[in-house]
Structure formats: structure tokens, C-alpha cells
Amino acid sequence: MSQYRTFTAQDAVEYAKQFGGLDNPSSLVEAQEIGDGNLNLVFKIFDAQGVSRIIVKQALPYVRCVGESWPLTLDRARLEAQTLVEHYQHSPQHTVKIHHYDPELAVMVMEDLSSHKIWRGELISGVYYPQASRQLGEYLAHTLFHTSDFYLHPHAKKAQVAKYINPEMCEITEDLFFNDPYQIHERNNYPAELEADVAALRSDDQLKIAVASLKHRFFSQAEALLHGDIHSGSIFVAEDSLKAIDAEFGYYGPIGFDIGTAIGNLLLNFCGLPGHLGIRDAAAAREQRLTDIQELWNTFSERFQALATEKTRDAALSVPGYASQFLKKVWTDAIGFCGTELIRRSVGLSHVADIDTIKDDAMRHECLRHAITLGKALIVIADRIDSAEALVARVRQYS
Amino acid sequence: MSQYRTFTAQDAVEYAKQFGGLDNPSSLVEAQEIGDGNLNLVFKIFDAQGVSRIIVKQALPYVRCVGESWPLTLDRARLEAQTLVEHYQHSPQHTVKIHHYDPELAVMVMEDLSSHKIWRGELISGVYYPQASRQLGEYLAHTLFHTSDFYLHPHAKKAQVAKYINPEMCEITEDLFFNDPYQIHERNNYPAELEADVAALRSDDQLKIAVASLKHRFFSQAEALLHGDIHSGSIFVAEDSLKAIDAEFGYYGPIGFDIGTAIGNLLLNFCGLPGHLGIRDAAAAREQRLTDIQELWNTFSERFQALATEKTRDAALSVPGYASQFLKKVWTDAIGFCGTELIRRSVGLSHVADIDTIKDDAMRHECLRHAITLGKALIVIADRIDSAEALVARVRQYS
Missing domain, CATH: 3.90.1200.10 (Aminoglycoside phosphotransferase (APH), C-terminal lobe)
Incomplete structure (x- = not known):
């Protein structure tokens, strides 16, 4: 069981290497946080060629735009991942693929959709x-x-x-x-x-x-x-x-x-x-x-x-x-x-x-x-x- | 945590003494099984004067009329007791009173309604x-x-x-x-x-x-x-x-x-x-x-x-x-x-x-x-x- 901690870009890269299901995980070198929402961290993980290969998304325990004053359940990461996994089973063409999720860290590793x-x-x-x-x-x-x-x-x-x-x-x-x-x-x-x-x-x-x-x-x-x-x-x-x-x-x-x-x-x-x-x-x-x-x-x-x-x-x-x-x-x-x-x-x-x-x-x-x-x-x-x-x-x- | 066992009449009397919430539990002396259904044992517990004082009901893990061949969840005793307890909170006049229940034994002790x-x-x-x-x-x-x-x-x-x-x-x-x-x-x-x-x-x-x-x-x-x-x-x-x-x-x-x-x-x-x-x-x-x-x-x-x-x-x-x-x-x-x-x-x-x-x-x-x-x-x-x-x-x- 992992203990919740907010990911840094480096954490996200390491996590993606471990759980991204890539053939060549060591090619992943850096992460960019692209979350424009205020509820989650969203990291794009790039390889050495600067190609975005995979996404690491982590739920924050609060609404970011108002600091830490509005707490929000981390369990939503489990619910999101499980919903997407379930939906993927029934509509793989039209559901983002979740490679891995960890309810304790409130984190999931998923398909990069930079082409979209x-x-x-x-x-x-x-x-x-x-x-x-x-x-x-x-x-x-x-x-x-x-x-x-x-x-x-x-x-x-x-x-x-x-x-x-x-x-x-x-x-x-x-x-x-x-x-x-x-x-x-x-x-x-x-x-x-x-x-x-x-x-x-x-x-x-x-x-x-x-x-x-x-x-x-x-x-x-x-x-x-x-x-x-x-x-x-x-x-x-x-x-x-x-x-x-x-x-x-x-x-x-x-x-x-x-x-x-x-x-x-x-x-x-x-x-x-x-x-x-x-x-x-x-x-x-x-x-x-x-x-x-x-x-x-x-x-x-x-x-x-x-x-x-x-x-x-x-x-x-x-x-x-x-x-x-x-x-x-x-x-x-x-x-x-x-x-x-x-x-x-x-x-x-x-x-x-x-x-x-x-x-x-x-x-x-x-x-x-x-x-x-x-x-x-x-x-x-x-x-x-x-x-x-x-x-x-x-x-x-x-x- | 109690282990499930099917009650005898004597078990029912002892259980009623312990959990019946009566002022004088030692007055309880004998039990009569009155279940006419086929899913449960229902014991009436009598005092020395032959007055029915309280009911002990236990769910059986099978449908009795067909022997032990049709299993049925014992969890129904929990569901029954919890439903009645919840309903009693909202309509005490019209819901049988549950004095005690034990989900492991699938048993509940409840109000005697012999007057009804x-x-x-x-x-x-x-x-x-x-x-x-x-x-x-x-x-x-x-x-x-x-x-x-x-x-x-x-x-x-x-x-x-x-x-x-x-x-x-x-x-x-x-x-x-x-x-x-x-x-x-x-x-x-x-x-x-x-x-x-x-x-x-x-x-x-x-x-x-x-x-x-x-x-x-x-x-x-x-x-x-x-x-x-x-x-x-x-x-x-x-x-x-x-x-x-x-x-x-x-x-x-x-x-x-x-x-x-x-x-x-x-x-x-x-x-x-x-x-x-x-x-x-x-x-x-x-x-x-x-x-x-x-x-x-x-x-x-x-x-x-x-x-x-x-x-x-x-x-x-x-x-x-x-x-x-x-x-x-x-x-x-x-x-x-x-x-x-x-x-x-x-x-x-x-x-x-x-x-x-x-x-x-x-x-x-x-x-x-x-x-x-x-x-x-x-x-x-x-x-x-x-x-x-x-x-x-x-x-x-x-x-």
C-alpha cells in the first residue's frame, strides 16, 4: 500500500517508467505538467526525442484554485480509473486506455492522446x-x-x-x-x-x-x-x-x-x-x-x-x-x-x-x-x- | 464474532436470557419452536408461568422444506434485523421491536406479539x-x-x-x-x-x-x-x-x-x-x-x-x-x-x-x-x- 504524496515531475517520470507498459521505459526522460483544471496534476511524459509517450494523472486532495481550503476526496481517482477501465472493456475504440492505477496514490497512467x-x-x-x-x-x-x-x-x-x-x-x-x-x-x-x-x-x-x-x-x-x-x-x-x-x-x-x-x-x-x-x-x-x-x-x-x-x-x-x-x-x-x-x-x-x-x-x-x-x-x-x-x-x- | 450453529430450544432460552433486555431474565425457562415457514427457526420463549415473553428467530442456511439442498444466504438475518431497526426508528408503533441481533449467528431477539x-x-x-x-x-x-x-x-x-x-x-x-x-x-x-x-x-x-x-x-x-x-x-x-x-x-x-x-x-x-x-x-x-x-x-x-x-x-x-x-x-x-x-x-x-x-x-x-x-x-x-x-x-x- 502506497502512501499518498503529491508527485513531482520526476516522480511522474519514474512512475511512468514502472507502470506505463512501454517496451522501452528507460527512454522516458522528462515530464511536463499540463493540467489546466484545478483538481488534478496531469503530466505528459516525454522520451529523449521529445515525443510525448504517456500520461500520468494524479488527483489532488483539494481544489487547486482555492489553495488547500476546499478538500475533495482522493477516492475520485479510483472511481475515474475504474469507470474508464470498465468503459474501455465495452468501447475500447472510444475510451482512453488506462495502463495502471493506484488508489492510494490517487494516480493513473494512461494512453497519451497528443494526436487528438x-x-x-x-x-x-x-x-x-x-x-x-x-x-x-x-x-x-x-x-x-x-x-x-x-x-x-x-x-x-x-x-x-x-x-x-x-x-x-x-x-x-x-x-x-x-x-x-x-x-x-x-x-x-x-x-x-x-x-x-x-x-x-x-x-x-x-x-x-x-x-x-x-x-x-x-x-x-x-x-x-x-x-x-x-x-x-x-x-x-x-x-x-x-x-x-x-x-x-x-x-x-x-x-x-x-x-x-x-x-x-x-x-x-x-x-x-x-x-x-x-x-x-x-x-x-x-x-x-x-x-x-x-x-x-x-x-x-x-x-x-x-x-x-x-x-x-x-x-x-x-x-x-x-x-x-x-x-x-x-x-x-x-x-x-x-x-x-x-x-x-x-x-x-x-x-x-x-x-x-x-x-x-x-x-x-x-x-x-x-x-x-x-x-x-x-x-x-x-x-x-x-x-x-x-x-x-x-x-x-x-x- | 460468533460462529454459526443451528439453535436448539435450550440455546434459544439462554440467548433470550442474555439478550432479551428483560428485567428478570432468569424467569425464562423454556422455548417452543413455532416456525411454520421453511426458512427460519422461530422460538417463543416462556417464563415459569407459561407466559410467552420474547421471540428468538434464527435464519437457516437452506430452505427447510427441501432439506439442505437449496442454500440461502444467512446475511438475510442481518438485512432483516437492520431493516426492522431502521423502520422502528421511523415507525415504532407499527414495527416489531428488535432487542438484539447477531449477524454471525443469523439470529435476532425480538418483541413477543402473542397478543396479536x-x-x-x-x-x-x-x-x-x-x-x-x-x-x-x-x-x-x-x-x-x-x-x-x-x-x-x-x-x-x-x-x-x-x-x-x-x-x-x-x-x-x-x-x-x-x-x-x-x-x-x-x-x-x-x-x-x-x-x-x-x-x-x-x-x-x-x-x-x-x-x-x-x-x-x-x-x-x-x-x-x-x-x-x-x-x-x-x-x-x-x-x-x-x-x-x-x-x-x-x-x-x-x-x-x-x-x-x-x-x-x-x-x-x-x-x-x-x-x-x-x-x-x-x-x-x-x-x-x-x-x-x-x-x-x-x-x-x-x-x-x-x-x-x-x-x-x-x-x-x-x-x-x-x-x-x-x-x-x-x-x-x-x-x-x-x-x-x-x-x-x-x-x-x-x-x-x-x-x-x-x-x-x-x-x-x-x-x-x-x-x-x-x-x-x-x-x-x-x-x-x-x-x-x-x-x-x-x-x-x-x-
């Missing part, structure tokens, strides 16, 4: 990856189906639920998604110009009842091992490749949460595009996002349905027609969770670069307002939007 | 306890509310979910409620005269899809710490008193499962009454059952709502209007689960005395057929029955 770029940045720059949304749909279908009651033996499923209980990271989601934006809270973060829009959220009882129902589903519906934070900043893309990373929010929850988070971030990009691109380019990129959303859902639901038909092991759940009925429930959940993502990224603590990096204040505020309006509508009318095409029609209506 | 009778027997004999259904509603509201996301801190709730994971006992429910009656299975148990009715279940796709959805909810929706088997044989009654016992199926599941099991057993009694009482008495007792069902649900839902208004600690779930929306979901679930209870008690392994003790074959078959028909209807139209009064109207329609 973070999807969010590409989406903001207007670089289109036409395969990405389908690949994300495949990732979600494979990981969520194979960790669900359709596929797992009931004993194995229950053991998995216990293994992935993740109170501290879930609490962050519970607070940031479902509480803060609908009340006055010091963590909220929005320009004064939006005060009326945000105040309207706080006084909208119908909306708050729908949000309560979504939070209750997040609390109680253990449908599959979620990634838990599958936004476009947790996804690496390259030409014809997509890899999910950063799964420290992994837990057993409602499948619609992952779908809704993914779609929500495509819609946040949709909302922000006019702030980054010229009118014509923004319009074209927006159409790409709407296509992405349809392809994401349609790929996910078709693959999930196909897996259910082929591989469901539960006698009752295998009845023809049940998987497609369940997918309707997943879709309704997804629309609602998507709405909460739009709102919490506009009003709450943690924003997205798709909107926050827009320099023009008026434009940025307009994009934020757009996201809030759209999010609110989706939460309230979730059960009246019955397909990805209907969602796209609603998005056009609110644009 | 098993509700099922009284229901069959036509003895009416007009308070019982309201008391059961109170028990369910208090135990389920206080173990739910409305009341528990999210960390505590998640720890509870892990503590009460109950794979082996849940598997029994998963198989007997949701699989066996809808397929050909050696465990099924119904007279040849009902073959056509049972075959119709197996070929009813709409029904099987609805049952799949109920099973999926049983698998995945961790709403509260259920009793898990709250039928009228797990309930002791006396004038103005009701006590729940036998909670070895306790786990975190959908609240509607407990409600549906309770209502289902009142309906099974309703179906069986013409086999036990004369026409006029049976008709009167049937009206009592319908009143019981309405009082059970209305008491439960009003109390749950009142507790939610007063004591909800979750910021989002406390929004006015959410608890009543959630109770609609609970009700719909309950109707569906109630339907599965009616069917599995008529077709599956484990029947109820309300119907099985009817001596006249034709009458018994008619009652079984009634339960199957009613169960099937309730499962399929669950979401179109929006109140206890509407349920009663449907029951009359199918009688």
Missing part, C-alpha cells in the same frame, strides 16, 4: 469532425448497455452499484445542476444584465418541479454506469477517432443524464457560435451541431436497441418492444437533463468556453440568454419532444 | 380490523419517507443503498414476480384447469412489456428502504394495533413496490372471500377490503405529503408541488406491482391462504382466475387509474 484535440476547442474554432457525434453515440450505447440491467446478472449489477457509489462527486452535480441556478447562491456566476432572466428561473414553479424530478432521478435511478460528465471538454477527437476521458463523476445513474449532458454541450456550442464565427460560418456550424445531435441520438438509440435485441440476458427485459419503450424514457430524461446543463453552464459556477470566451459583452449575454431560454423550455416540455428531429425543430423555434 | 394475530388469517376468517389499513398506511409513509431522498442527506442515502444491497432475496422477487408466471417454469404452480389463462399471459406481449418495465424499476429505482415483502402474512394486528415483521427482503427499491404488495394482498383476499364466507358476509367483507385499499393509499399519500411538506431536507425536492407529482408516479408503480402480486400468487411458486385454502375446486379456480384477470388488467392500464377510488371502480368492473 479536445472536442470543445475544435467546435469553437469551427473545425468539423463529421464522425464524432456518431462515435460518441457508439461509446454511450456500448458503455451504458453493457453496464445495465439488460446485460449484467442482477448480482453483478448490484455489486457494481455498490462499487461505484460516488457521494462527493455526485454532490457536486446535485448542487451545481439542480440547486444553485434555481436559488440565490454565492457560487452562481452570471452577468448583472441577466438578473431578470435568472430571477425568472427562481420564481418558475413549474420549472422547479421539473428540475426536482430530474434531481430525484439523478439520485435514485441506477440504470447504468455513467461517465457522469461527458461534455465536449471530456472528449478527445482526431480525424475518425473519438476518446472519452475524465470520468471521475462515474456512478450508476439514469442513462439520460449522459445523453443529456452530451447533447447539452452541443447546444451550448450552438448558442455560442455567433460569438465566434461570421454570420455565414456560424449558420453552417449551427446546422452541423443540429446534425450532430440527431446523429448522436439516432446512433445511440439504434445501437442500444441492436445490443438489446442481440445481447439482453435478463429474461423479462428481453421481451420484444421493451428496449424501445425504455429508450423513450431515456430520451425524455435526456431532454430534461440537457436543459439543466444549458442552464447551469450559463448561470452556475462552471461555464463553457463556447460562450464564456465571446469577447463582445452584448453578444455573450445574448448567447447566455439563448441558452437559458432554450434550457428552460426543454426542461418543461421534455415529455412532448418525441424524437431528435422534434428536438431540432424546437431548437430552431427558440433561436 | 397474523392479519391474513383474520382477513380470511372475516374478522375486521377497521384501523389496520390506516395504520399500514402510516407505517409505509413514515418508513419510506424517512429513508428517501426527500429526507436523507445524499451521502447518508448512498451509504444506506450500499448497506441494504440484498442480491439473493431480491433475486427471489425478480424471478417469482417478474419471470416465472410469464414463461413455462417448473416452479409455477397452478391447476391444469387454468392452463388457458396462464398460456394467455405468456403470449400477451403488451403485458410482458409492462412487466419488463416493472422489473426494470424493481432493479434500478432506489427510492427508499422497502420492507420488500409487506403482505398480510408479514403483518400482526390486534385491536387498534398493527406491527410489521419479516423484513428479510428489505432493500432500496421503488416505493410503489411496497404499496403494491400491500394492496395486492388485500385484493387477493377480496378475490378469495366468496370461497370462505356466505354470500352476504363475503359481499360485506369485500366492501371492507375496498375501503381498506382506499384508506391505505389515502392515509399513506396524505401522510407522505405532510411529511414532505414539513420535513423535506433536500433543497430541490422541497419545491411545493413536487411531492404530490412524485406520489402520482408511486401510485402508478403501485398499481402495476399490485398486478404482478395478484398474478404471481395465483400462477407462481408461492400462493396465499386466502385462495389456496378454499376447499371447493371450482370455486378456488374461479378465484384464481379472478386474481389473474384483475392482475393482468391492472398491469396494463396502471397509468390510466389515477386514484384509489378509480382503482376500486376498476376492481368492481372486473368482479
Whole structure:
């Protein structure tokens, strides 16, 4: 059992030599800390030719941006590594490979993805990856189906639920998604110009009842091992490749949460595009996002349905027609969770670069307002939007 | 740590002296084994005056009726004791008191309820306890509310979910409620005269899809710490008193499962009454059952709502209007689960005395057929029955 200590660059190099699974570990010579988050150290480990070969990631026991004053469980490193290892089993093409992890050191050694770029940045720059949304749909279908009651033996499923209980990271989601934006809270973060829009959220009882129902589903519906934070900043893309990373929010929850988070971030990009691109380019990129959303859902639901038909092991759940009925429930959940993502990224603590990096204040505020309006509508009318095409029609209506 | 051994009567007396919490433990002199189930030893411990003072219950590591060939986890004694202890905290009036339990010996020492009778027997004999259904509603509201996301801190709730994971006992429910009656299975148990009715279940796709959805909810929706088997044989009654016992199926599941099991057993009694009482008495007792069902649900839902208004600690779930929306979901679930209870008690392994003790074959078959028909209807139209009064109207329609 190792004792936790914060890694230096040299520690990271030594650790990578030992646990990186490389043919020539002695070629590793130096490390560069590239973490731009504030929760983890992330070291790129280079060989003598200056080629980045492998990543060492270590969880910090506190939130770095506020010094050591906000402690955060190191157990999230175990949860992240185990979630990624589990997801890799079911979707090796689209999950970052974990070579090794140590729960005591809260450290993992993983595949270097220098050949890839973070999807969010590409989406903001207007670089289109036409395969990405389908690949994300495949990732979600494979990981969520194979960790669900359709596929797992009931004993194995229950053991998995216990293994992935993740109170501290879930609490962050519970607070940031479902509480803060609908009340006055010091963590909220929005320009004064939006005060009326945000105040309207706080006084909208119908909306708050729908949000309560979504939070209750997040609390109680253990449908599959979620990634838990599958936004476009947790996804690496390259030409014809997509890899999910950063799964420290992994837990057993409602499948619609992952779908809704993914779609929500495509819609946040949709909302922000006019702030980054010229009118014509923004319009074209927006159409790409709407296509992405349809392809994401349609790929996910078709693959999930196909897996259910082929591989469901539960006698009752295998009845023809049940998987497609369940997918309707997943879709309704997804629309609602998507709405909460739009709102919490506009009003709450943690924003997205798709909107926050827009320099023009008026434009940025307009994009934020757009996201809030759209999010609110989706939460309230979730059960009246019955397909990805209907969602796209609603998005056009609110644009 | 004690090593498991099967108790003799003398062991039970000694154990009761040590752990019964009696003022005068030395007064205990003898034990009588009264277990009529086949899973446990149940000893009544008597004092020198021949008064029964306390109960010692020990789980057997196998199902007794089939010798030692069908092993069953001893951990169910821990789960039963912990569920009852937890429920007692929230509803001391209506939960049997556990004085002591030992997970290694799979034994618990509990309150003697000789002054009470098993509700099922009284229901069959036509003895009416007009308070019982309201008391059961109170028990369910208090135990389920206080173990739910409305009341528990999210960390505590998640720890509870892990503590009460109950794979082996849940598997029994998963198989007997949701699989066996809808397929050909050696465990099924119904007279040849009902073959056509049972075959119709197996070929009813709409029904099987609805049952799949109920099973999926049983698998995945961790709403509260259920009793898990709250039928009228797990309930002791006396004038103005009701006590729940036998909670070895306790786990975190959908609240509607407990409600549906309770209502289902009142309906099974309703179906069986013409086999036990004369026409006029049976008709009167049937009206009592319908009143019981309405009082059970209305008491439960009003109390749950009142507790939610007063004591909800979750910021989002406390929004006015959410608890009543959630109770609609609970009700719909309950109707569906109630339907599965009616069917599995008529077709599956484990029947109820309300119907099985009817001596006249034709009458018994008619009652079984009634339960199957009613169960099937309730499962399929669950979401179109929006109140206890509407349920009663449907029951009359199918009688």
C-alpha cells in the first residue's frame, strides 16, 4: 500500500517508467505538467526525442484554485480509473486506455492522446469532425448497455452499484445542476444584465418541479454506469477517432443524464457560435451541431436497441418492444437533463468556453440568454419532444 | 464474532436470557419452536408461568422444506434485523421491536406479539380490523419517507443503498414476480384447469412489456428502504394495533413496490372471500377490503405529503408541488406491482391462504382466475387509474 504524496515531475517520470507498459521505459526522460483544471496534476511524459509517450494523472486532495481550503476526496481517482477501465472493456475504440492505477496514490497512467484535440476547442474554432457525434453515440450505447440491467446478472449489477457509489462527486452535480441556478447562491456566476432572466428561473414553479424530478432521478435511478460528465471538454477527437476521458463523476445513474449532458454541450456550442464565427460560418456550424445531435441520438438509440435485441440476458427485459419503450424514457430524461446543463453552464459556477470566451459583452449575454431560454423550455416540455428531429425543430423555434 | 450453529430450544432460552433486555431474565425457562415457514427457526420463549415473553428467530442456511439442498444466504438475518431497526426508528408503533441481533449467528431477539394475530388469517376468517389499513398506511409513509431522498442527506442515502444491497432475496422477487408466471417454469404452480389463462399471459406481449418495465424499476429505482415483502402474512394486528415483521427482503427499491404488495394482498383476499364466507358476509367483507385499499393509499399519500411538506431536507425536492407529482408516479408503480402480486400468487411458486385454502375446486379456480384477470388488467392500464377510488371502480368492473 502506497502512501499518498503529491508527485513531482520526476516522480511522474519514474512512475511512468514502472507502470506505463512501454517496451522501452528507460527512454522516458522528462515530464511536463499540463493540467489546466484545478483538481488534478496531469503530466505528459516525454522520451529523449521529445515525443510525448504517456500520461500520468494524479488527483489532488483539494481544489487547486482555492489553495488547500476546499478538500475533495482522493477516492475520485479510483472511481475515474475504474469507470474508464470498465468503459474501455465495452468501447475500447472510444475510451482512453488506462495502463495502471493506484488508489492510494490517487494516480493513473494512461494512453497519451497528443494526436487528438479536445472536442470543445475544435467546435469553437469551427473545425468539423463529421464522425464524432456518431462515435460518441457508439461509446454511450456500448458503455451504458453493457453496464445495465439488460446485460449484467442482477448480482453483478448490484455489486457494481455498490462499487461505484460516488457521494462527493455526485454532490457536486446535485448542487451545481439542480440547486444553485434555481436559488440565490454565492457560487452562481452570471452577468448583472441577466438578473431578470435568472430571477425568472427562481420564481418558475413549474420549472422547479421539473428540475426536482430530474434531481430525484439523478439520485435514485441506477440504470447504468455513467461517465457522469461527458461534455465536449471530456472528449478527445482526431480525424475518425473519438476518446472519452475524465470520468471521475462515474456512478450508476439514469442513462439520460449522459445523453443529456452530451447533447447539452452541443447546444451550448450552438448558442455560442455567433460569438465566434461570421454570420455565414456560424449558420453552417449551427446546422452541423443540429446534425450532430440527431446523429448522436439516432446512433445511440439504434445501437442500444441492436445490443438489446442481440445481447439482453435478463429474461423479462428481453421481451420484444421493451428496449424501445425504455429508450423513450431515456430520451425524455435526456431532454430534461440537457436543459439543466444549458442552464447551469450559463448561470452556475462552471461555464463553457463556447460562450464564456465571446469577447463582445452584448453578444455573450445574448448567447447566455439563448441558452437559458432554450434550457428552460426543454426542461418543461421534455415529455412532448418525441424524437431528435422534434428536438431540432424546437431548437430552431427558440433561436 | 460468533460462529454459526443451528439453535436448539435450550440455546434459544439462554440467548433470550442474555439478550432479551428483560428485567428478570432468569424467569425464562423454556422455548417452543413455532416456525411454520421453511426458512427460519422461530422460538417463543416462556417464563415459569407459561407466559410467552420474547421471540428468538434464527435464519437457516437452506430452505427447510427441501432439506439442505437449496442454500440461502444467512446475511438475510442481518438485512432483516437492520431493516426492522431502521423502520422502528421511523415507525415504532407499527414495527416489531428488535432487542438484539447477531449477524454471525443469523439470529435476532425480538418483541413477543402473542397478543396479536397474523392479519391474513383474520382477513380470511372475516374478522375486521377497521384501523389496520390506516395504520399500514402510516407505517409505509413514515418508513419510506424517512429513508428517501426527500429526507436523507445524499451521502447518508448512498451509504444506506450500499448497506441494504440484498442480491439473493431480491433475486427471489425478480424471478417469482417478474419471470416465472410469464414463461413455462417448473416452479409455477397452478391447476391444469387454468392452463388457458396462464398460456394467455405468456403470449400477451403488451403485458410482458409492462412487466419488463416493472422489473426494470424493481432493479434500478432506489427510492427508499422497502420492507420488500409487506403482505398480510408479514403483518400482526390486534385491536387498534398493527406491527410489521419479516423484513428479510428489505432493500432500496421503488416505493410503489411496497404499496403494491400491500394492496395486492388485500385484493387477493377480496378475490378469495366468496370461497370462505356466505354470500352476504363475503359481499360485506369485500366492501371492507375496498375501503381498506382506499384508506391505505389515502392515509399513506396524505401522510407522505405532510411529511414532505414539513420535513423535506433536500433543497430541490422541497419545491411545493413536487411531492404530490412524485406520489402520482408511486401510485402508478403501485398499481402495476399490485398486478404482478395478484398474478404471481395465483400462477407462481408461492400462493396465499386466502385462495389456496378454499376447499371447493371450482370455486378456488374461479378465484384464481379472478386474481389473474384483475392482475393482468391492472398491469396494463396502471397509468390510466389515477386514484384509489378509480382503482376500486376498476376492481368492481372486473368482479
